[in-house]
Amino acid sequence: APASAQSLRLGTEGAYPPFNFIESNGEIAGFDVEIGLELCKRIGVECEVVAQDWDGIIPGLLANKYDFIIASMFITEDRKKQVDFTNPYYLAAMTHVAPKGAGITEFTNEALAGKVIGAQSGTTQADYVEATYPDADIRLYPTQDEVNLDMASGRIDLQVGDMLPMLDWTRKSDDGACCELAGEPITDPAFVGEGVGIAVRQEDDELREKLNAALAEIRADGTYKSINDKYFDVDVYTMK
Amino acid sequence: MFELFAYGDAGWGDEILRGLAITVQLAIVTLPVGLFLGFLAAFASLSGLRPLRALGFGYTTIMRGLPEILTLFVVYNGAGLLLNKGLRWWNPDAPPSDFSPFAAGVIALGMVFGAFAGEVLRGAFQSLDKGQVEAGRAIGMTDRQIFRRIQLPQLWRFALPGLGNLWINMLKDTALVSVIALDDLMRMTKVAVGVTKQPFTFYLLACLIYWAMCVLSEVVLAQMERRANRGIRRAV
Amino acid sequence: MNPIEILFEYWPRLLDGALMTLKLTFLGALIAGLVSPGLALIRVQAAPMAQAPLRLYVSFIRGTPILAQLFLIFYGSGQFRPALEEWGLWTFFRDPFNCALLAFALNSTAYQTEILRGGIMSVPQREIEAAKAIGMSRSKILRRVVFPHAYRIAWPALGNEVILLMKASALASVVTVFDVMGRTRQIFSRTFDFSVYLWAALIYLCITAAFVLLWRQAERRLSRHIHAPGTPRASAQPFKESQA
């Protein structure tokens, strides 16, 4: 859509707490969504939130089902072939998560051969798992929720997820209490890239520029921080 | 337990009902689309023209052989891309147009329904008693008159059971649109599961709702069949 | 990338998916095929009360989306892990393949039972009477007359059911079992290349076509007595003639 439009549509997944999720009143909420809506306000347009399953989230953008994606998407080379990204709006790392007391300490293909490892399909985590542990039994789920669900019910021995949601899940939710983070954060730039960005169609340069400007603005005037603090203990923009 | 299903902000009753409404809308909008395609397919495969027959055969065979979910993805992802490419080619400045999941669902499910309905209708045509057609010819009726006065009124009777089955299948297939993010009953159920972590409860609830819809459909269809067969079978 | 490059790069994954599709379909159909004759007999012969649970089961399976059944079995069983562990069933439900197979087998059993029931009911009553008239016992009549006929009548419908099962198996990826469709979605979400769907369609059509050919071959064998060459005009049954 032309950046001059009066209203824009914001695409997100809605199954990735705390960044984006659906509340029991049916509203989509979360860090991504709040940031996204704030950016809209700064650009001066009304924004409508559209939920879209992860699998189809980039095709959905290309097919004009919404105008930009703010859904905790890592900026990667593969994705850059399809869409353009804004500057990162937060930095992230990935992490392993294991059931408490599982005693997994070594994270090599040999050590994890035969273990059941879960991740969300179509994510950088999935790519990481498939590339790093070819001899493990890898299970790929449609949503992160389902990975968590199955980890809690004990079907998987280990999962790789985004650092922040995993922190949130293991510490704040009831079912996440089963599990804990394991090993060091995964920061391999080959997978994590430059951080997490907002995706726009490649021809929508103007929109991308406006989003970048608005991002800088909310970062500068503290709005970003106040949203950040509602969700996280650390400043996710710098990860410090 | 019951507060889970409460209607309102706290519970999931309203979300699930809203999902149900989408599901029903989707099925009802798809039905005429599918029937229309079905008639086209049946006429094509019964036509005297070879290319038309081949077209009808190709359509029904391929659509029936592909998993519904594949069709849905092709329509949803592919058609949107194609549509926009087409528009750009036509007018480079055209605003990208929108292809809603609802429309994709209607088109994909309608295409599947149409392929199966084409076969049902063709079969119904062919199971009409040839003798009755000949009797029409023998008194000098034209082919059009025979079609309108003899074949069409009986077609319904032969096709109804098959079409009824297709309706029920389609009602269930609407669940597939949840994977393209249309907020139907199934997707709202998944959302509820994601939040409440009570998969069994909510998936069972969804199953029961679909089941109720199917049983209701069956009752109505049986009624329709009885009406269609008035005078055909012996009263006793 | 052009379609050929896609195939070139991803064929091992697609092949892997195809094998999974075949495995799910074959095992699901086989299990259902073993269970359904007994259930069909119950449906035909047992007292209405005895049939009630069976009818409920068939109605439930036919009245609910297989996608919902899959979720119910897979994620639902997770909710009951402690109970399942107690009964020693968790090792079964832990494996997603088992869950998917269970869902498909339950599904296909319901459909196959109904199909076979139809087959049994359309065995010509007269041939059963002829068997009674020479003093055959019930079980003999079932084995020598009823089932041979019922299978011949049900054969095409059973074939359709297997194809439907194969199509339904395209949903297995929602429970992490990666069949053709699952692999296709995975590849698509990586490449966003539309042609991978076309390859998937081609794979499904090939599997279906091969299956249909095999099934027809078997059908021809089963119905030797109908398509036998040199069939004279059915002058024996003037009633049947004009209805054909």
Place this chain on the structure above:
Amino acid sequence: MTKPETILKAEDIHKSFGRLEVLKGISLEARNHDVISILGSSGSGKSTFLRCLNFLEIPTSGKVTVHGEEILVKNGKPQNVRHIEDIRSRLGMVFQQFNLWTHRTALENVMEGPVQVKREPNAEARDKAEALLKRVGLEDRMHMYPSQLSGGQQQRVAIARALAMEPDAILFDEPTSALDPELVGEVLKVMQSLAAEGRTMIVVTHEMGFAREVSSEVVFLHEGRIAEQGPPDEMFANPKTEVFERFISKVK
């Protein structure tokens, strides 16, 4: 009685199904008041010939003339396709299997032709149909569907349906052979009364009694040709061909 006038004339009818030549040149003329019985063993081509007369089968070659309207067929192509529906509406046909329209009542079956083909007004057609159904003894069954009627009754409705078109001649293809032996009588009675009225009829039949007593001419088909033809008394008394002799002895 009017003087004999040719109503229907078939000349040198040939018919092949694929490579099988079923009719090998048959000619037949039916005049006013003729009742022609066609006999022949199964597969001799009786039905096929009858169906060629009103073009339910298109002959391979030959000529059919009905009431002056003629259709010449060469190489399976009728020259005057337009006339086919016309000829059909002038020739009534009664089938072995009755072929009533199952979704219409007896009365509606009889009215269909006059209303739809001859465009008669509804009320008129209804009166006529009622009279015809009374004529065949079904005044109390007019509003029943075919499935509620016995075979004999169905066949009588079929006869009324044919009569409703006021045809120049009626073709019967084994009208009683799908009936239970006891029901045969009622249909034969109706046919007999039609013959007595002076209707022109061509009847394929296995009922020797009917052929002998009612018909004015008997035609015996054998392997697609007319093997013998003549007045019934003569033919049955001294069959000229061996095949016909064998046929009579077998059938009764």
Place this chain on the structure above:
Amino acid sequence: MTKPETILKAEDIHKSFGRLEVLKGISLEARNHDVISILGSSGSGKSTFLRCLNFLEIPTSGKVTVHGEEILVKNGKPQNVRHIEDIRSRLGMVFQQFNLWTHRTALENVMEGPVQVKREPNAEARDKAEALLKRVGLEDRMHMYPSQLSGGQQQRVAIARALAMEPDAILFDEPTSALDPELVGEVLKVMQSLAAEGRTMIVVTHEMGFAREVSSEVVFLHEGRIAEQGPPDEMFANPKTEVFERFISKVK
């Protein structure tokens, strides 16, 4: 010839379908070499009676004795259920629609009973079946499926199948009425030869010729009762009841 010995005896057979009483007390005795024809108009209960004899229908009450083995039925419950299969294997039955097993060849149809019910060795059963098929004139059709045989041929296979069980008596239910008139003869010929051999036969038939010339006794059923019974010559010459007189006049 052996002296007459009772082979089959039915005493006071009653049969109701729901509230409709179809058989109202029928008794019949068949001795060695008897050929009994059962006549009656449609719906009079002929088939039902025949089917009660070998318990294809369970009578509502009555007694059937076959070769000393007796089954008494009260209130629709046979006292000796075990004997039913036994009695059936002693009574051959030939149906109107032949009822051959369509998925088996002629030979297999004939062998099925001896091998499966009487547990005869395969080779022996095959020899016997071949001999029987030759006996009914089908030596060249043994390996054909029923659908490849004409009606008359199918009925002859059915007769051979009944004979293969070496029954004490054979029941025929209108064995020729589903056949084209031309094919009737071949089956009647076989039945005639069975009668000549001294087989005990009970035949429901519409073939007056057969009833008159072949049978030793004629039974006329009317509305579920035996209305008349006796040697055929006498009965046809002077019918005692009005119903039988009307029946004869209608059927021929």
